[in-house]
Amino acid sequence: MEWRAHIKEYEGFLKLEKGLSSNSIEAYLSDIGKLEQFLEHSQIEAGPEELDRKQLGQFLAWISEMGLSARSQARILSGIRTFYRYLLLEDLIEKDPTALLEGPRLGSKLPEVLTVEEIDRMLEKIDLSKPQGRRNKAMLETLYSCGLRVTELVGLQISGIFRAEGFIRVIGKGDKERLVPFSPRAIKEIDLYLSDRNTLPVQPGNEDVLFLNRRGKMLTRNMVFTIIKELAKAAGIQKTVSPHTFRHSFATHLVEGGADLRAVQEMLGHESITTTEIYTHLDKAYLREAIISFHPRSK
Numbered sequence: 001m002e003w004r005a006h007i008k009e010y011e012g013f014l015k016l017e018k019g020l021s022s023n024s025i026e027a028y029l030s031d032i033g034k035l036e037q038f039l040e041h042s043q044i045e046a047g048p049e050e051l052d053r054k055q056l057g058q059f060l061a062w063i064s065e066m067g068l069s070a071r072s073q074a075r076i077l078s079g080i081r082t083f084y085r086y087l088l089l090e091d092l093i094e095k096d097p098t099a100l101l102e103g104p105r106l107g108s109k110l111p112e113v114l115t116v117e118e119i120d121r122m123l124e125k126i127d128l129s130k131p132q133g134r135r136n137k138a139m140l141e142t143l144y145s146c147g148l149r150v151t152e153l154v155g156l157q158i159s160g161i162f163r164a165e166g167f168i169r170v171i172g173k174g175d176k177e178r179l180v181p182f183s184p185r186a187i188k189e190i191d192l193y194l195s196d197r198n199t200l201p202v203q204p205g206n207e208d209v210l211f212l213n214r215r216g217k218m219l220t221r222n223m224v225f226t227i228i229k230e231l232a233k234a235a236g237i238q239k240t241v242s243p244h245t246f247r248h249s250f251a252t253h254l255v256e257g258g259a260d261l262r263a264v265q266e267m268l269g270h271e272s273i274t275t276t277e278i279y280t281h282l283d284k285a286y287l288r289e290a291i292i293s294f295h296p297r298s299k
Contacts (some may be wrong), residue, residue, distance in 0.1 A: 031079025
């Protein structure tokens, strides 16, 4: 009961005070759920305020033994830390037992990036004779043109397209709005798709949703993942490609082209410039690879 009451209040805190999306809240609660599973498995009867650093260290060892990647372990630990910071903030505990916990070491793995040629190859593999062809082409052009998260893409609204100004309104994390410029090519593909969309039996509540499935409802994130994976395979691309790959490619190509990092941060909707700085590392990695490949002293 002690856990349930704290978690229920924590859920309200994440929703009302932090303004997080339902997906983010679900992820945070899932992290705490794993801690509860560990306590049950280990037959530890203790409330959140009774757990100590040693027991939480045993929890980290337990999730490691489950075969989770270091990145997944680090994300779970981050979720547990957030929960304990909330308990501290609410004066439900006097000391944060997660403060001195050491998480798994993460490598500096850089995200996969597509070249412009690879993106064009994927676009060429879209069958425009099929009903969903125009929609898929407009989606990919929008992903690459605007650097959107997949959740932002499926949530785009027709009323958020400002053609004259060359911007599209995006609802990002925590329901924060931002205006992102989009290319003439993207708006051209959207307009071509809209003529097909007008023939769909739009379901109630989806009238303003831009990208719809054949039943006239908002696309799911999984459907977008599937479409992109199939196109990457058809284009003969060996990289691991997802909707987020287009976001990484968008940012990387801007930085390589000399775009100001603050402008890229604004377009991506990053709260911290530190998050955006990964793309300067990507750029340096690309330059190093170019030197190794082509400089005569590297032969």
